[in-house]
Structures are given as structure tokens and as C-alpha cells.
Amino acid sequence: MSTQAELSDDCTTLVHDLARDARSAQRVLARMSDTEKADALHAAAASLRDDAPTILKENAKDIAAGESNGLSKAMLDRLKLDTDRLNGIADAVDAVADLPDPVGQVIDQSTAPTGLKLQRIRIPIGVIGIIYESRPNVTADAASLCVRAGNATILRGGSEAVYSNRAIHAAMVKGLATKGVPEAAVQLMPTQDRAAVGAMLQASGLIDMIVPRGGKGLVARVQSDARVPVLAHLDGINHTYIHDKANPEMARAIALNAKMRRTGICGAMETLLIDSKFPNAADVVGDLIDGGCEVRGDSRARALDKRIGMAGANDWDTEYLDAVVSLKIVDGLDDALDHIARHSSGHTDVIITDDDEAGERFLTEVDSAIVMRNTSSQFADGGEFGLGAEIGIATGRIHARGPVALEGLTTYKWQVRGEGQTRA
């Protein structure tokens, strides 16, 4: 019998081998042109459609296992594929193929006093690890974004989707290979052993970046254990501040949309701040409660409507991801800015105001990845931002912030062209 330590050593060896193969494959990918990569991704999309019967058959195994393991209905629904959903996955791969290639873009250029000509050029990051849960579409989404930007990728999906992920991966690799993309450019971890995840997180220098996609538990574990840089999405404790000069109808419509359009997404509003001088606060709150939202307020807020419950100290730091909102009455812009600075998770914060000075101060002084005026935080999304797709929304402060798509999967290098200059 193997000990835990032996298993862990085996996983480390495995991950290092996968990563070295990925690095070699990435060198091939890095030399492929825009058109070659686009063609390869279209071939991958076609292959996903061709393999639909196999993929759906494999997906049925995951569903059966999930049912016997007592997965929730919501989990089973996320896991479930049908022809429409699979076509959607293939369409998304085609859409990524049609995005502009970021590789080779000139970021800036200059000529030094020595006559050296300098350019910063966008290049792939290299080898990217994706660690994700349940939804099998991530296999295709993440792989296609990585390939489009010239990166090799090592995918490690959840156990509950293992058959689906294998089938989707096999179809994509087959399609990509017809256009010269090496098999090792898109790899699926061949084991569900959790020690392999640990080995990925430790593979500094072999894996260049890890993107965790899943619940808070997964992301927190990745962030705490990783030696490899992590592009992570943590909380979305998003505020909407209704300024005293807000248009009342706009404020009602935006507050309701920001909370209730979809309560489970990271861009949903979690705390509503209403200025004490805003005259229509009761209408805004009434809309939310009538719409099925539980409102938890401070004592001043509770005077607005009898149906408002009492907010506890934790409510200001809670991401409900549900039909619940915390409500606080604030005294002017500075009070709102102060609350946001203390409680925002740095995802998306919004002001509603017709006052340009207040609006600009809010957009300048709030330090979140996304700051908005007069619109709904539910727009915090790569597609809505015109990025075409997203690998995730980053809540960290370096490399990339907010919705991350192809550019966030690149880095740059300096190209320097001389004519024989030596340094004095």
C-alpha cells in the first residue's frame, strides 16, 4: 500500500512532467500566427459538434453518479449537457477564435538617447493552470481562451464532471491537432487525486499562473497554498450608493436590477447605501421588498419600512448571493466613501447621481476594480464590457483587474533593436 507521502511524490512528478510537456507545446503555439490559431479553434469547435453523441453519453455517466451521490438539483443542472448547451459551448469556442489575437500587439515604443529602438510587445504568459468545479463548459471556455492567446494549459476539473470533462477535452484536442496544435498544449489532469492540485500550486517556474474558478472554498485554498501567481476572484461585496441628487426613477430601477435580476452572480449588489437627503428612499426599498428581497437595515433605515429587518455587524461584510440586501442610511458622499472603503471587497461599486462633481469624485476615489455611475452592477461582466469572453473577474490588485479575457492571459517583452551600440 502506498503512503500519503508517496502518493504526493507521484503527483509532483506527474505535474512536473505535464508542465514540461506543456512548455514544449507552448513554444510551438507561440510561433503560430493569428490565422493558424483561429483555424485551430474553429476545428476544435467543429470537433465538439462532431463528438456530441459521445460527449452527451459521457455526461450522462456524470449525471447518474451525481444523482446517486445526492448532488443538489442546482448542481445537477449545472452539470447537465444537452444538444443546445453543447452547441452553445462550441459556439463560444468559435467566438473566441474570432476575437483579435493579442499576441504581437505593440504596447508602446520609443527611441532611447543612445539610438536604441525599444518596443514592448504582447506575448503569451506561457503555461496556465485552471482549477475549477462542476460546470463542464469551463473545460472548453478556458482551453480556447488560453490557446487564442498562445498559452498552453493544464486543466483540472471537478470529480463530479470527470467524464464530461474528458470527453470535451478529447474532442477539442482532436480538432486542434488537425491544425498543428500539439496535444500537450491543452492537457486535462489525468487523476482526481487532490495531491495533484497541491503539486500544481507548488509548481513555481513550471506553471506561470493559476486561475481558480469555483466557490470561495476552492479559491481561498488556492490563494493560501499557491507558490505560483494566482489570478483570483474572491468576494463581490458590491455597493450601490443613491446620492441625494439621484434621479428617483433611475435609482429605483437600478437598485432593483442590481439586486434582483440575478441574485447569485458576483456582480449583484449586496449593500445599498441611501443618502439621508434622498427624498424617495421608501420607494426604492418598497420596490425591493415587493420584489421578494429581504432587507436588513440599520436603525435609521428601519424607519423607512416596517418590513425591514435589523442588520447585524456582519451584514456589512456579507456576500449574500441571494435575495437579501443590507441597507444603510449615510450622510453625504464622504460618509458613503468611508463605508465603501471599509467594507467593499473591491469588485464593483456604483453611485447613482445627477451631480457630475459627486459622480466624478466617486469614480476617482472608490478603489474597486470596477466603479460605475448611473447603471447596474450586474453589468460587471467581460461580455458586457466588450471583451468577447472572460476567464474570470479578478479581485486582486496586480496584473489584471475586473473582467479578464485575452489581454489578461498575456504578458510582454521588450524588443530592443540596435546598430552596434555598446554601453559607456
Add this chain to the structure above:
Amino acid sequence: MSTQAELSDDCTTLVHDLARDARSAQRVLARMSDTEKADALHAAAASLRDDAPTILKENAKDIAAGESNGLSKAMLDRLKLDTDRLNGIADAVDAVADLPDPVGQVIDQSTAPTGLKLQRIRIPIGVIGIIYESRPNVTADAASLCVRAGNATILRGGSEAVYSNRAIHAAMVKGLATKGVPEAAVQLMPTQDRAAVGAMLQASGLIDMIVPRGGKGLVARVQSDARVPVLAHLDGINHTYIHDKANPEMARAIALNAKMRRTGICGAMETLLIDSKFPNAADVVGDLIDGGCEVRGDSRARALDKRIGMAGANDWDTEYLDAVVSLKIVDGLDDALDHIARHSSGHTDVIITDDDEAGERFLTEVDSAIVMRNTSSQFADGGEFGLGAEIGIATGRIHARGPVALEGLTTYKWQVRGEGQTRA
């Protein structure tokens, strides 16, 4: 007596308190205009000049301690300040003040189909920790770059420069304060306890980025222990490849300069690759040896000159930082690219050639932070690249690569301006 664990707990509390104070101070700094920050830095430079007698007196204590602790002459020289050096430090602070403010720059903008107006705006990263050794000028350099880009900073210098660092820090803070920069915006760690360094490295969410500046031991420890993102410089195993179509005189001059101008800097050439078809290899090698360089070659290289020693397997992965170079004969561009892919540390690699196709292939396919044609790797430097200064040269792959100055000390946020849009 305190236990190790108690000391470590004390240091964690200390670092968390410093970081929270830094965060508050950073909010003030983030609201200061270009001119206000520039004025504050000029005041800091003036204060350094005013306090010269004190700073030199304190520096003398470090020198005396260093002498009695048996520091090497080279170390003592790096530590030593005099009026000229101190003026140089103050001049560098003035120069940083005169650099363009990166904060508020619009990176890009677009209008979404919904009519939402999107802009990405450069903003400070936040709180930056700098962990460094011996040279007291880093105290002023790092502090001024951080302030210029609107960041608060926590400086932790080496024990051997503790008096100098305190005096420089005190002078700068005094000058900055006259122009409204809060004292906590530039902090010097008040203890030399190494547990405080550990606490900085673990202060995820409180410190936003760590920049280690020093020898490999320091950088490696920071990289391995940090939970906070690290902007690090590791090895500079830099290659110069003399292609068969290289201009012979240019090749001689560049190879000699790349190795021998200063052998101890990270941009120095460490491996010379000469194409087997390049006719003047013996001249290039002769110049190096005559210039005092030890050359270690493979068997084909050794045929060029009797004075060439035998390279061992480790030589291709060694950063000498000394008058030593490894020399390998390669068969064409692909052979050179392959050697570089296996052995380069990703810092700076150079091709010398008059052939445009080979030159462009090298600049495209070599994956290092800096790739050069027809010039010396010794130009790998923020000043030479026109950045005005540098916080360091980054050899990682994300956030920033190569020489890092003000832009690398910023991140961005998305500003979104709507007119009442809600998401469907």
C-alpha cells in the same frame, strides 16, 4: 523571557498595524494631484540635503559597526555615504519628482452596445513592501518611486544600514510632511527582527505587493515564503549569440562590452554562443581573454584558443557576476534558440547579426523579458530604457517584466459611466 512564538505574534501585530496605517495614508496620497506629489518629493530631496550632517553622522555608525563586524571592503563601500553620494541620492529623488505621473492615465476606452462608456484608468497599487539589503540609497529611491505613483510603502532595510536608513527615512518623511503627505505613507520597519519580514510576506490583503531587492538568497526566501504577490528579480543568465552573418567588428565590441564593462550587474552576459560558421570567433574570444576574462568552453570552443578552460555541465546554468564566461559553438539559429530556451533565466538575450530574417526570428522567438539585436545586454536598465529610474528588473512573467519603474507600481480600474441602463 519571550518565546519565539510570542516574538512572532508581536511582529505580526506590529506589521498589521503598520499596514493599516499605510492603507489610511495611501487614501490621502491617492487623492493628491500630480503637482502636489511632485512638490512633496522636491521637499523630500531638499530635506535630505538639509539633513546631510545628521545622515552622514548616522552613516558613520553603520560603517564603524560594519568594520568591527568584519564586513568586506565591497560591502563597506556600498554602505558608505559622503556628501557627493548623498547629493546623488537627493538628485535622484528630484528626478523622480519630475517624471510624469502615471496615475489617472487612460489606458483605453470604449462604448459598449448598451451605451455604457468604459475607461481603464491607471491607479496606485496601494501598499508596497520593500525588503532590501545594504545600500542605503534604496531607502530614498524606493520611497520616492512609490510616492510618485501614489503608493504607501513599508521599507525594511538591512541591519548593516540601520542607522543610515533611519536618518534618510526621517529626513524624507519630514520633507514630505511639509507638503501634506501623511507620515504613515512612507514607513521604515522599526525593528530588525526577522519575524517582521515573515509577517510582511504573510500580510495578504494588507500589503498589496512586495519588492525584494538584494542577493539571490533574500529574493529566493521572499519568493518561497510570500503569500503577497512578489515583483522579483532572480537570475540574469544572459546569452549573446553571434550569428554567422554578424558584422565581425560589431560582434567583438559588443561581446567584450556585454561581459566586461561591469561584470557584477544583472545585465552582464554570462554565456556566449558563437555560430560555427562565424569566421572571426577566435578574435572575439581573444579580446575577452586579453581583457582579463576567464573563458570556459565546450570541446569545439576550446579549439579556438588554448587558453579556454573546460566548461562543466553547470556552467550553462551559472550566473557568474564575475569576469568569467561560458562559451558554446552552435550550429545555426535553431541550435542557438534551443540552447537559450533551455538555459536562459529569461532576463536579457541578444543576437548579433546583419541578417534581418534571423534577427526578427530571434526577437520573436526568444521568450525573455528583454530581447536585443546588435547591442550590449549591459543596456538592460530602466534609466537606459528611458524610464527615468527603476524599482528593479522583474524576471517573473506576470504584471511587469524587465525594468520596472512607475508604471509597474500602478494597476488600473474600470470606470463605467451610464445613463440609467439596467441589465436585461
